[in-house]
Amino acid sequence: MGWTEEVDATGLICPLPVLRARKRLVGMAPGAVLRLVTTDPAAAVDVPHFCAEAGHVLLSEAAEGAAQVWLIRRRG
DSSP: OOOSEEEEETTOOTTHHHHHHHHHHHTSOTTOEEEEEEOOTTHHHHHHHHHHHHTOEEEEEEEETTEEEEEEEOOO
């Protein structure tokens, strides 16, 4: 699956990965897909919670080396 924009949040700890994703998603068109790359173990809880609360769709989560890669579809 393709994505429109990417946020590399590797090395950042909670809450920065979610804050960076939120900031980028605000500027994206409804239905666009964000690829978020994280290394913080707390992201496993934070990212799905953020998506559910904000109304975005969490399309996938996958390990990529030491990182977790999330695909998030902007609400709307």
